[in-house]
Amino acid sequence: MSWHLWAVLLLLICVPGCDARQASLARVQPAHNVGMQPEHNQLEACVADYHAGVDYFPQRASFSWSDQLSVEYGLNFKRLRFRSSVNVGEPLEIVLVQCGTPTPAHSPATLVVQVPIQRLATGNSAMLGAADELGIVDRLVGIENVRAPTVESVRKRVASGHIHELWGNAHSNIEPIMAAQPDVYLSFFSANPQFNIHPQLQQVGVLALPQADHLESHPLGRAEWLKFLALLVNREAQANRQFAAIEHDYLRWAALTSDLQQRPLVMAGFPSGRGSFEVFGGLNQRARLIADAGGQYVLEQSRERGSLVQVSFEHIYEKGAAAPFWLGARPGYASLPQMLATSPHSRWFRAAREGRVYAFDQGYTGAWASPYQDQSMTRPHVLLAELLQVLHPQLSPSALPSNVFVRKLP
Known part of the structure; x- marks a missing residue:
């Protein structure tokens, strides 16, 4: 159907005055007396026991x-x-x-x-x-x-x-x-x-x-x-409690790079078709993540906010060919040689030639499924700590026991 x-069927069953934009199946929920000064x-x-003014x-x-x-x-x-x-x-x-x-x-x-x-x-x-x-x-x-x-x-x-x-x-x-x-x-x-x-x-x-x-x-x-x-x-x-802890840890990690003068160039994204690359904008949260980890995103001057932005291969090559780090490669590659065999033009980038290519696919289970997809939203502090280990390991107070999100392609 x-x-x-x-x-049409929904509109037919709505009672007069029913708004189809807000119609939903009625559900029976428990109701409690909460008094005049509920504490939570x-x-x-x-x-x-609704009372106006409570x-x-x-x-x-x-x-x-x-x-x-x-x-x-x-x-x-x-x-x-x-x-x-x-x-x-x-x-x-x-x-x-x-x-x-x-x-x-x-x-x-x-x-x-x-x-x-x-x-x-x-x-x-x-x-x-x-x-x-x-x-x-x-x-x-x-x-x-x-x-x-x-x-x-x-x-x-x-x-x-x-x-x-x-x-x-x-x-x-x-x-x-x-x-x-x-x-x-x-x-x-x-x-x-x-x-x-x-x-x-x-x-x-x-x-x-x-x-x-x-x-x-x-x-x-x-x-x-x-x-x-x-x-x-x-x-x-x-x-509120959980976010306060996230915020505290994120800002603690970000403070380690706030005064850095030397910030390595970081390219990101992956080939998405003939002659194009999928990247993210310079105003997107992932660009800020790179900056807070002490890197300089090669497209930081882009005024795009999108998380999925298409650019030409020529553009990303011009900006990122000399970058020593490549973050956010296409997930799922078992190794860097496999990625290069699939995308030979990737050899033109310094990060690929020197073996510093990373994907956000630690724990990959197939079909774009990984902890990054369904756990990273509320764990930016963990992502930041992992990227700091990649870009500035000397600044990290202690080595992370294992990565949750970021994987270096072997």
Whole structure:
């Protein structure tokens, strides 16, 4: 059945006044009396004894590093705003309402979500590690590829049969997403609007929220998407504690390179077709990661914010041929000779000739699946420590026991 027919059926079953953009299956959630001065957010239940004037969110979060997210609190709702760093023409407002309490006034374009949500689906594997850290893997009902997770708790839930596979390309995802019946679907946000499906999902009643952690300008801004997920399940206190530890460790590592005068050139990316290279922009969080590790990204002058940017081979060769380090090679190569056999032009780069090529694919399990894909969003401090070992091992206080994300091609 096409998603267009699904949309028609949904509109037919909606009662008069039902908004198909916000329609979802009614679910029975427990409701508790919380009194006049709740000491913590409601992690599992709705409010059974609503009183105007009571603050139902005594534990709150804010965004300090993210370029794209902001949140304001009311007594019984949170007004979350998303403004893409690459497509400022698409702002989005989401009102998160404590279930069991009234929905505040809002514009017709606003999405309304009852929290805490109970059923979560995601088309972006980056959120799987965050779900594990917040202890909400038991709410996952759909992920992009059930064979890809490296997070152990997610793998166990897949094995239990509780997770739908949402594999597909663009609009072919819509029917399996609807079948999973999520309260919220986190949709990978592309810098190319034609590849985004959250508008179509919203039209058929799926509360689809764009997820754009990869488009942040700072690794800590990317890590703050942990708080974005926490807002959906009222776990701000837990997210605040975890983020504070992440921030502390990241800034501690970054301080080691703050006064460096000698910063080696670093090229990145991989061939993506005849005569082209896939890289990331000079304003992307991965470029900042290289800078904080004491390197100089060869495309740092690029004003692009995207995480997937196409450039010509000639351009990357001009900028990166002399770079002594190559980070972020295509994942999955068993060795540097195998990579060079597949891409002979890569021999023209100094880093390849001298054997300093690294991929973010430690623990690779195939089909682009590795801990980097589903665990690195909330572990920028670990990534930074590993890159510091690559670029400036003399600055690292102690050798890392083993790498989690970065692998040198043998």
